[in-house]
Amino acid sequence: xxxxxxxxxxxxxxxxxxxxxxxxxxxxxxxxxxxxxxxxxxxxxxxxxxxxxxxxxxxxxxxxxxxxxxxxxxxxxxxxxxxxxxxxxxxxxxxxxxxxxxxxxxxxxxxxxxxxxxxxxxxxxxxxxxxxxxxxxxxxxxxxxxxxxxxxxxxxxxxxxxxxxx
Amino acid sequence: xxxxxxxxxxxxxxxxxxxxxxxxxxxxxxxxxxxxxxxxxxxxxxxxxxxxxxxxxxxxxxxxxxxxxxxxxxxxxxxxxxxxxxxxxxxxxxxxxxxxxxxxxxxxxxxxxxxxxxxxxxxxxxxxxxxxxxxxxxxxxxxxxxxxxxxxxxxxxxxxxxxxxx
Amino acid sequence: xxxxxxxxxxxxxxxxxxxxxxxxxxxxxxxxxxxxxxxxxxxxxxxxxxxxxxxxxxxxxxxxxxxxxxxxxxxxxxxxxxxxxxxxxxxxxxxxxxxxxxxxxxxxxxxxxxxxxxxxxxxxxxxxxxxxxxxxxxxxxxxxxxxxxxxxxxxxxxxxxxxxxx
Numbered sequence: 001x002x003x004x005x006x007x008x009x010x011x012x013x014x015x016x017x018x019x020x021x022x023x024x025x026x027x028x029x030x031x032x033x034x035x036x037x038x039x040x041x042x043x044x045x046x047x048x049x050x051x052x053x054x055x056x057x058x059x060x061x062x063x064x065x066x067x068x069x070x071x072x073x074x075x076x077x078x079x080x081x082x083x084x085x086x087x088x089x090x091x092x093x094x095x096x097x098x099x100x101x102x103x104x105x106x107x108x109x110x111x112x113x114x115x116x117x118x119x120x121x122x123x124x125x126x127x128x129x130x131x132x133x134x135x136x137x138x139x140x141x142x143x144x145x146x147x148x149x150x151x152x153x154x155x156x157x158x159x160x161x162x163x164x165x166x
Numbered sequence: 167x168x169x170x171x172x173x174x175x176x177x178x179x180x181x182x183x184x185x186x187x188x189x190x191x192x193x194x195x196x197x198x199x200x201x202x203x204x205x206x207x208x209x210x211x212x213x214x215x216x217x218x219x220x221x222x223x224x225x226x227x228x229x230x231x232x233x234x235x236x237x238x239x240x241x242x243x244x245x246x247x248x249x250x251x252x253x254x255x256x257x258x259x260x261x262x263x264x265x266x267x268x269x270x271x272x273x274x275x276x277x278x279x280x281x282x283x284x285x286x287x288x289x290x291x292x293x294x295x296x297x298x299x300x301x302x303x304x305x306x307x308x309x310x311x312x313x314x315x316x317x318x319x320x321x322x323x324x325x326x327x328x329x330x331x332x
Numbered sequence: 333x334x335x336x337x338x339x340x341x342x343x344x345x346x347x348x349x350x351x352x353x354x355x356x357x358x359x360x361x362x363x364x365x366x367x368x369x370x371x372x373x374x375x376x377x378x379x380x381x382x383x384x385x386x387x388x389x390x391x392x393x394x395x396x397x398x399x400x401x402x403x404x405x406x407x408x409x410x411x412x413x414x415x416x417x418x419x420x421x422x423x424x425x426x427x428x429x430x431x432x433x434x435x436x437x438x439x440x441x442x443x444x445x446x447x448x449x450x451x452x453x454x455x456x457x458x459x460x461x462x463x464x465x466x467x468x469x470x471x472x473x474x475x476x477x478x479x480x481x482x483x484x485x486x487x488x489x490x491x492x493x494x495x496x497x498x
Contacts, residue, residue: 013183017345027429031445031464053256090385090486092445092462094428096260097193113197113258115283117447117462119486125462130258130283130291132197154256154285179349219422262426263359279363279424281449296424296449296457298363320422320451 004106004139012100019100019110019137022144027093030165035080038165039073043140047148048073050166053131056152064158065165080163090119091128091164107147108137114151116166129153129166170272170305178266185266185276185303188310193259196331201246204331205239209306213314214239216332219297222318230319230328246329256285257294257330273313274303280317282332295319295332336438336471344432351432351442351469354476359425362497367412370497371405375472379480380405382498385463388484396485396494412495422451423460423496439479440469446483448498461485461498 001009010018022041029037042048050065067073094115101109111134118128131153138147151166167175176184188207195203208214216231233239260281267275277300284294297319304313317332333341342350354373361369374380382397399405426447433441443466450460463485470479483498 013180014345016183016186017348020348021431024429024431027445028431028443031429092447092464092486094260094426094445094447096262096428097190097197099187099190099194111194113193113260115258115260115281115447117459117486119462121488123487124489125459125485125487127283127291127293127459130285132258153291154258154283155289155291156287157290179346182349182353260426262428263356263363265353265356265360277360279359279426281424281426281447293449293457293459296451298424319457320424320449321455321457322453323456 003142007108007139007144008103008106015108016098016100018144019108020098022137023095023098023112027095031092033164035077035165036074038077039070041146042070042073042149043138043145043147044070046070046073046146047150048146048165049149050151050153050162052156052158053152053154054156056150064153064162076165086161086163088121089161089163092117092119092125093166095133106138108144110135110137114166118161129155129162169308173274173305173310174269174272181274182264182266184310185274186264188303189261189264189278193261197258199330201243201331202240204243205236207312208236208239208315209304209311209313210236212236212239212312213316214312214331215315216317216319216328218322219318219320220322222316231331242331252327252329254287255327255329258283258285258291259332261299272304274310276301276303280332284327295321295328335474339440339471339476340435340438347440348430348432350476351440352430354469355427355430355444359427363424365496367409367497368406370409371402373478374402374405374481375470375477375479376402378402378405378478379482380478380497381481382483382485382494384488385484385486386488388482397497408497418493418495420453421493421495424449424451424457425498427465438470440476442467442469446498450493461487461494 048067049063051063055062096113098112115130116128117125119125134150136148137144192207214233215229217229221228262279264278282295283291285291300316302314303310358373380399381395383395387394428445430444447462448460449457451457466482468480469476
């Protein structure tokens with residue numbers, strides 16, 4: 001039995017369990033600022049996009065972030081690590097309402113709400129960004145990875161401090 | 167085996183899985199503004215109530231929202247769709263700490279915390295409303311639906327913009 | 333089979349289910365202000381600590397809260413109940429991204445993100461405190477309890493109103 005066959009054979013509750021674990025691991029990777037591990041959550045090629053809801057709904061191509069390969073994700077991380085023009089901050093991501101919408105061929109569609117809160121040094125924690133993830137997962141190297149991760153945020157405003165991935 | 171017998175026979179973890187799926191679907195319905203589908207999450211008759219904690223604890227009858235049938239829920243949705251006197255906004259609901267308290271006869275009691283964040287056009291996302299859901303679920307038409315959904319919010323203030331359901 | 337053997341024999345998904353239930357019960361105990369029940373979530377002796385991230389990362393011993401036994405937890409609760417020098421408020425705790433890291437001997441390591449929102453009387457709800465829990469669980473008296481619960485909050489600021497436990 002191949003890895004994909006094993007995943008396709010999971011019951012709905014077992015699959016939900018696997019997806020919940022993946023999302024918790026993904027959140028922790030970013031919340032703990034282990035950015036160098038981030039690209040490993042993706043298949044290659046991939047689509048990683050952060051886009052305001054209005055642009056998404058109108059089908060406008062403009063995105064706040066757009067990466068189309070693991071190499072591109074790694075480049076973004078290098079840029080984050082090398083740049084220090086922004087004030088130190090912690091971003092914490094929370095996820096709710098994970099929905100496993102099911103397999104289409106070997107692609108698993110998952111949606112969830114996210115909320116990111118931000119803490120600047122010497123300031124209290126505040127809401128930073130909220131929205132919906134519309135993700136497509138594949139089995140790659142024996143485990144679930146993101147073929148697509150699209151974060152559609154509720155605000156029309158682009159936070160000028162969208163420095164770290166969501 | 168009838169639908170209710172199938173639900174009563176579920177293990178604790180299978181039942182939790184079914185409840186988590188229901189709550190994720192309910193959140194998504196409202197977060198995606200599919201308000202016309204909202205009444206389908208309820209049995210008929212039903213009780214849908216949003217009430218400040220102080221009123222709830224004192225047993226005061228005053229509620230910010232009160233609907234007692236699916237028809238009433240649908241009426242509220244029509245009113246939302248027809249009215250445009252308020253500024254455009256997105257409300258996103260997150261849920262945490264779902265507790266399946268168990269069956270009493272054919273009624274399943276569930277509680278959870280919720281947090282709603284709001285984004286007005288051209289503004290950043292902010293906390294809107296938080297509180298607890300005290301819900302009673304029944305098996306109706308072969309699936310779990312709300313017989314009662316009571317949202318008890320922590321603030322004494324009634325947000326003047328409680329336009330959309332929680 | 334002893335209680336600890338039963339827990340060690342659980343599948344990954346059954347164990348996650350048990351941990352999710354524990355965290356939901358813990359949140360509800362505090363959110364509903366049943367502070368007198370709080371100590372029962374801990375083994376004795378225990379370590380309960382709330383600490384700013386910077387102190388945690390630097391290994392500084394200074395903590396905002398520190399309790400090392402169930403008796404100490406109970407003392408804190410008595411102090412809360414007897415003191416009324418602070419404005420009435422509701423604190424609601426939400427949890428996301430629960431990760432069950434596994435057993436080391438008879439100790440289960442669990443991590444999660446938390447967000448606490450606060451509502452003062454006559455004010456709207458606002459973000460209060462966010463961070464990560466790094467917990468160690470043991471089987472004690474037949475159920476999972478906290479041997480250690482360390483809440484590492486993202487802000488360097490100590491909220492002057494950290495009156496209630498997290």
